[in-house]
Amino acid sequence: MSRICHIDGREVGDRESCPVCVARLNANVDVATMSQEAKAVELEQWMGPLEVPFDLLHKRIEELAGRPVWTHELGSPALIAAEIRGGEAIPFSEVLAKLPADKAVVVLHD
DSSP: OEEEOTTTOOEEETTSOOHHHHHHHHTOOOGGGSOHHHHHHHHHHHOSSOOSOHHHHHHHHHHHHTSOOOGGGGGOHHHHHHHHHHTSOOOHHHHHHTSOTTSOOOOOOO
16 A cells, blocks of 8 residues: 655655655754744644654754654644744743643653
8 A cells, every 4th residue: 555745745655654755854954054933844844644754753853942852742743833933942841731731740850
C-alpha cells in the first residue's frame, strides 16, 4: 500500500517516512539565522501526519523552540508556534501548566 505525503505530495510507502521530507529535515537551516516567524512557520509545516522519523522531528522542534519540548506539548503545536513567535522560551512551570489538571506529574530536582 502507499499514501501521499501531506507536505510534498509524493507517493510513499504506507509505513515509510517520506524520503524528500527526511532530506529536507536533515538539511535544515541553522535556527540562529532564522527569524521567529520563519521558525514558527517551519514548525507548523511539520505538524500533521508524521512524515519523518519522530526522533529527527522532535530534535528539530526543540531547535526551533530553543528549549526542550515535551511530547505532551506536541498535541498543541499552535501553542509552541505562538511561543516561538513571542521570541522567548516559556519557563518549565508553564510547560507543566499545559497538562490537564487531573493528570499526575512527578518532578525530580537535584
